[in-house]
Amino acid sequence: MFRGRVWNALSALLVSDTPDETVLWVPPGFTYAIGDDLFGDWTYRDRIARRPQLRVTRPGDPYSVFLFQRADGSLRGWYVNLERPQVRTPRGFDYEDDLLDVWVPVGEEPELLDEDELDEAVRRGFVTPARAEEIRANAERVVADPPWPTGWEDWRPEAGWQLVALPPGWDVI
Secondary structure, X not given: OEOOEOOEEXXXXXXXXXXXXXXXXXXXXXXXXXXXXXXXXXXXXXXXXXXXXXXXXXXXXXXXXXXXXXXXXXXXXXXXXXXXXXXEEOOEXXXXXXEEEEEEEOOOOOEEEOHHHHHHHHHOOOOOHHHHHHHHHHXXXXXXXXXXXXXXXXXXXXXXXXXXXXXXXXXXX
């Protein structure tokens, strides 16, 4: 979600769902829908993900941690998506994206991504300056107290797992 609309949507396989965390698996080659103009009146475009990813979300956290993997299953790095806490819905999970992200390649230092998008969202009035400061503070906390490793770094999917297509009405809130 962004600006009160679905920004992107994808199908995922539920790996684990406990009171402490939800883990979703997205294999390579899946098709997902994403808006084509973050700051305009977007329409959706289909894209195909090239790399497998595992998404780990813990209740109340203002982020999710994606484990980006290489085609051979080895870990490429952690992508921390700053967001409002995830909400369970009848169709799956929703979250409001906070634009700013943290990327941590294996063996390297964290780097902030999309600071320009957050700045532009503030400039256009989609995000208040006070909210932008909260988002930046969340990023600082993530870097100071990393949520990686997650404990899922050695996980591998079962052979033959396949995704289903997005259901009708996926873009309706």
